[in-house]
Amino acid sequence: MYKLLASTYKEFLLLIRDFGGLAILFIMPLLLLITITLIQDNTFKTITETKIPVLLVDNDKGKVSKSIRNGLTKTNSFEIINEETENGAKELVFKGKYQLAIVIPTNLSNDLEKKVNENVEGILSKFGLDEAIDPVLKNVIAQKEVRLYFDPATQMSFKSSVKNGIDKMISQIEIQSIYEAFQQQLTEDESEAIFDTESFITFKEVNQNNTSEDILPNSTQHNVPAWTLFAIFFINIPLSINMVKEKNQGTFVRLRTNPISYSTVLGGKTLVYLCVCIVQFALMLFVGVYLLPILGLPKLEISNKLPMLFVVAFFAGLAAIGLGLLLGTIAKTQEQSAPLGATLVVILAALGGVWVPVFVMPKFMQLLSNISPMNWGLNAFYDVFLRNGGFREIVLEITLLFLFFALTTIISIVYYERKNAV
Amino acid sequence: MIQLHQLSKKYRGTDFYSVSKVDLAIDDGEIFGLLGPNGAGKTTLISMLSSLIKPTSGSFTINGLNYKEHKNQLKKLIGIVPQEYALYHTLTAFENLRYFGSTYGLKGARLKENIDEHMENLGLSDFANKKIESFSGGMKRRINLIASILHEPKVLFLDEPTVGVDVQSKNAIIKRLKQLNEIGTTIIYTSHHLNEAENFCTRVAIIDRGQLICKGKPKELIEQNTNTTNLEEVFLVKTGTELRDHV
Numbered sequence: 001m002y003k004l005l006a007s008t009y010k011e012f013l014l015l016i017r018d019f020g021g022l023a024i025l026f027i028m029p030l031l032l033l034i035t036i037t038l039i040q041d042n043t044f045k046t047i048t049e050t051k052i053p054v055l056l057v058d059n060d061k062g063k064v065s066k067s068i069r070n071g072l073t074k075t076n077s078f079e080i081i082n083e084e085t086e087n088g089a090k091e092l093v094f095k096g097k098y099q100l101a102i103v104i105p106t107n108l109s110n111d112l113e114k115k116v117n118e119n120v121e122g123i124l125s126k127f128g129l130d131e132a133i134d135p136v137l138k139n140v141i142a143q144k145e146v147r148l149y150f151d152p153a154t155q156m157s158f159k160s161s162v163k164n165g166i167d168k169m170i171s172q173i174e175i176q177s178i179y180e181a182f183q184q185q186l187t188e189d190e191s192e193a194i195f196d197t198e199s200f201i202t203f204k205e206v207n208q209n210n211t212s213e214d215i216l217p218n219s220t221q222h223n224v225p226a227w228t229l230f231a232i233f234f235i236n237i238p239l240s241i242n243m244v245k246e247k248n249q250g251t252f253v254r255l256r257t258n259p260i261s262y263s264t265v266l267g268g269k270t271l272v273y274l275c276v277c278i279v280q281f282a283l284m285l286f287v288g289v290y291l292l293p294i295l296g297l298p299k300l301e302i303s304n305k306l307p308m309l310f311v312v313a314f315f316a317g318l319a320a321i322g323l324g325l326l327l328g329t330i331a332k333t334q335e336q337s338a339p340l341g342a343t344l345v346v347i348l349a350a351l352g353g354v355w356v357p358v359f360v361m362p363k364f365m366q367l368l369s370n371i372s373p374m375n376w377g378l379n380a381f382y383d384v385f386l387r388n389g390g391f392r393e394i395v396l397e398i399t400l401l402f403l404f405f406a407l408t409t410i411i412s413i414v415y416y417e418r419k420n421a422v
Numbered sequence: 423m424i425q426l427h428q429l430s431k432k433y434r435g436t437d438f439y440s441v442s443k444v445d446l447a448i449d450d451g452e453i454f455g456l457l458g459p460n461g462a463g464k465t466t467l468i469s470m471l472s473s474l475i476k477p478t479s480g481s482f483t484i485n486g487l488n489y490k491e492h493k494n495q496l497k498k499l500i501g502i503v504p505q506e507y508a509l510y511h512t513l514t515a516f517e518n519l520r521y522f523g524s525t526y527g528l529k530g531a532r533l534k535e536n537i538d539e540h541m542e543n544l545g546l547s548d549f550a551n552k553k554i555e556s557f558s559g560g561m562k563r564r565i566n567l568i569a570s571i572l573h574e575p576k577v578l579f580l581d582e583p584t585v586g587v588d589v590q591s592k593n594a595i596i597k598r599l600k601q602l603n604e605i606g607t608t609i610i611y612t613s614h615h616l617n618e619a620e621n622f623c624t625r626v627a628i629i630d631r632g633q634l635i636c637k638g639k640p641k642e643l644i645e646q647n648t649n650t651t652n653l654e655e656v657f658l659v660k661t662g663t664e665l666r667d668h669v
Contacts, residue, residue, distance in 0.1 A: 006524035010510070010517070017512040017553075250508035254569065257472050259497040260525040420474075 003260050007268025014242065015272060021238055029231030029280055030287055037223040037297055051079040055089045055101035055149075058082065062109025064173050068102070068146075071169040086147070093149045100154070100162060103147040112177055115141045120181040146170065220298045224288040225381030226354045229374055231284070232277050232316050233345045236324030239273050240337035243328025262416045266409060270321050277317030278310065285309070301385075308384045312394060315401035316377040322408030323373075329412040348374045376400045424448040424471070424577065424608070429480035431466050431632075440466040442632040443480065448625075450485075450576075453599070453609045455623035457616065457657060459666040463632040464612040465505065468579050471610070472502040484577055498526065501575030505582050507562040508569070511555040515546060515565050518554060519572060526573035533572070540568040543601070544594055560591025567595055571602065578602065580611035584618065596622055620653035630661045 015022065054072065058065045072078045081098070083089040089101035118141070146166065150159055246252045255265060288300025302309065323344065331337035349355065351365070352374025358366055369375045380397035383389030426446040432439045441463040448454045456464045469475045471482060473489060473496060482489060487496050509518050516537060523533045541547045544564040554562060567583060580599070584592040596618065603609050613619050619626055620640045627637035636643060643656050650656045 002527070002529060003525060006521055010513070010521045013513055013517055014510060249511065250504055250506035251510055253474065253504055253506075254502070254508035254522065255525065256474060257497065257500075257502045258522065258525040259494055259527070 003264050004267045004271075007260070007265055008271045009268075011242075011268045011272040015276070025235070025238060025276055026280060026283060029228070029234070030283060032231060033224065033227045033284055033287060034292070034295070036227050037220055037292060038295065040223055052077060052100070053081050053098055054078045055083040055092060055098050056080050057084070057086050057089050057101065057103040059086075059106040060104045060108040062107075064109040064112055064170075065104045067173045067176075068104060068166070068169055071172075072102075075165065090149050093151050096151050096153060099151045099158070101149040102166065103149070105144050105146065108144050108146075111141050111144055112174065113181075116174070116177045116181045120178065120185055124185055220288055220292050220300045221385055224284060224300050225385050226378060228281055228284040228313070229316055229352075229377045229381065230345070230349050230354055231280060232313065232377075233320040233323070233348065233374060234342075235273055235277055235280075235317070235320050236327055236345065237338055237341040239269060239321060239324030240328035240331055240341050241334050242269070243325070244331050244334050244337050247332070256420060263409075263413055266325050266412065269325065270318075270409075273321050273324070274314070274317050277320065278313060281310070281313035281317075305384050305388070308390065308394065309381070311391070311398060312377065312380040312384060315398040315405075316373070316380075318405035319373040319377065319401040319408075322405035322412075325412045326408040326415075329416050348372045351375065352378055354378065373401055373404045376404075423450055423486075424482065424484050424610070426471075426482045427480055429467070429470060429482055430478050431463075431470060431475065432478045439478070439632045441470070441477075441629075444629075444632075444634050446627065446634065446637070448608065448610060450608055451603065451606055452625060453603050453611070453623045455619040455626035456610065456612045456629060457614075457619055457626055457653075458612075458629035459661050461666055462629045462661075464629055465581055466632075467629070468502075468581050468610065468612060472500060472579050473497065474502075498573065499576050501570040501573065501578045503567050503570045503578070503580040503583050505585065507554075507566050509554045509562065509565060512553060514551050514553050515541070515557070516550040518565065519569055522569040523572040528573060536572045536574075537568070540571065540598075543598055544568060560587040563587045563591055564595060567598065571607075575607065577608045577610070580609065582612055582614065584613065584615060592618070616654040616657055617652070626653070628657060628660050635660045 056069065056072075058069070069080060072080055083092070083101065086103045089098075089103060092098050093101045148163065148166065150162075243252075246255075285300065285302060285306075289302060293299045324341070327337050327341050327344075331340065351369045351372035352358075353361075353369060354374060358369045358375065361369065376397040380389075380394040380401075383393045383397070387393070424447070426444050429441060429444045429446075430439055431441040444467065456467060458464050466475065470477050471484070473493060484496055485499060487499070489496055510521075513521070519537045519541075520533060523529075523536065528536065537550075538547070541550055544567070546561065546564055546568075549557070549561065554565065557565065563583065563586075567580075570580075571578065578599075583599075584595055587595070599609055599611075599622070611619075611623075623640060625637065625639055626643070628635045628643075638646070640653050644650050644652060647656050647659050650659060
């Protein structure tokens with residue numbers, strides 16, 4: 001025990017003497033958290049303040065184009081910029097000046113009206129309410145095409161959401177036109193409302209919650225746990241560098257000749273770096289609760305969750321330290337440990353669902369994500385942050401995190417003992 | 423007593439023995455010098471005796487304790503001064519010594535007294551609270567020595583303890599080693615400074631290409647070899663003048 005305390009104190013001194021390293025350990029994760037939360041905030045906002053400029057080529061100049069224009073304006077997501085020609089719009093989009101151009105074809109409103117009228121008359125004639133139109137006299141109305149030009153650099157998710165939005169808008173216009181056509185055919189009185197044109201089916205977003213509290217999954221609630229975990233796992237880099245330095249300085253050689261076990265040496269490192277993880281986590285929470293609201297971001301909601309959150313941070317920290325101990329034991333140089341540690345964290349984060357939710361990953365990657373300690377940590381954090389989970393809900397994840405720490409530490413000790421067996 | 427029996431070491435990936443079938447007995451209280459050109463096997467031999475590397479074959483005992491069965495007991499019995507400065511550069515001299523002392527179970531007043539005494543003897547008292555990174559090579563060598571003798575080892579291994587230091591530091595180190603020897607510490611050291619070894623050692627062994635070439639008191643070795651007047655000349659007679667560059 002005395003040797004463990006001495007080793008812990010030595011590690012503490014080494015850490016506080018490295019001001020640059022300390023700054024990186026505490027300031028960089030905070031910068032990461034603030035930056036990512038600010039960037040991702042709009043994704044989570046229902047009403048966004050940032051408007052995407054969109055080119056609109058209105059060759060129709062009718063009711064439909066007016067509806068599309070109004071629909072786009074109402075979303076509050078787009079700033080409509082008029083462009084005279086399709087070629088001009090195409091060029092500007094391909095040059096990357098705009099992300100999107102919408103080209104509305106000529107006579108869209110007239111042709112839609114004609115087509116709808118024709119269809120309505122056809123239906124009414126079947127019911128004997130109107131005269132049947134001679135098929136020879138029927139107008140041939142060509143299908144109309146609303147063209148969307150996207151900047152090649154535009155992300156798929158953005159493309160999909162814009163396409164879906166415009167598709168929905170056009171469908172609504174078509175339905176509206178059909179209702180109007182029926183109205184005109186069935187009554188002379190324009191004030192008489194035969195149809196209720198309001199949407200019958202509407203959506204309401206309800207967040208499943210086992211308490212009366214309604215916690216909205218905003219950018220802060222999502223980003224703080226994800227990026228805190230990311231930062232906690234980055235601790236493996238300074239830790240493994242610390243161990244490689246000891247090898248290069250020769251102090252490890254001295255310790256091998258002294259009557260102190262490798263597990264005691266690792267124990268000292270574990271205790272100090274675990275404290276670092278906990279302090280890092282506390283700072284992240286502080287930023288989430290007090291600093292992010294100042295920056296116009298949603299406040300991190302942590303009421304009644306602090307003890308559980310620290311339990312998750314404790315075990316996530318242990319897992320991250322286990323990884324660092326293993327890397328530090330195996331690596332011979334800092335050039336090996338630092339890039340390997342960074343790459344591993346990025347891979348584990350990607351697998352763990354820090355960047356892309358696990359459910360949208362291919363099946364094989366979803367299976368792989370189950371072996372990422374970041375996935376266990378993130379699920380535990382979400383259980384506490386968003387699902388108000390208690391100890392019972394997180395016990396599986398924290399057990400896995402602890403087993404990961406135990407396994408990596410045992411491998412480190414066995415590797416060290418075998419390599420240095422005398 | 424240190425007893426080596428047919429001790430050999432062949433590193434993985436090499437086709438030669440760095441140390442080959444060395445038989446040697448070193449008595450308690452001796453100052454024994456292991457001399458040899460670069461790559462002769464001196465460091466390998468000391469590394470085996472200090473439990474840093476595993477012998478390929480053969481065995482050795484220190485004070486009757488076999489290295490395989492009494493590893494932890496042996497660690498408490500011996501002290502090793504490595505060739506490199508095995509110190510934490512951002513810690514002070516005192517912090518380094520307190521930590522290394524604690525790994526031997528030393529604590530409290532005894533640990534502090536030991537540190538103060540050795541710092542005093544090696545002229546470093548005024549620098550106890552200075553960081554190692556600000557120390558000169560000679561000062562680091564002396565701290566390196568203190569870190570290995572705080573627990574008062576019965577046997578002290580030193581791998582080139584005076585390399586790269588000024589005459590004053592070298593003198594202080596040798597003086598302190600003689601004091602330790604006077605109180606019963608057996609000293610085994612390697613060096614390229616043959617004049618130093620001639621004056622300092624009670625016995626020396628010359629090793630070349632992993633083999634023990636000769637051993638004895640420096641004076642006797644000089645007398646045994648005609649036309650030699652000092653240990654350096656004996657060394658050249660025994661090991662030749664061929665350069666020993668190796669990678």
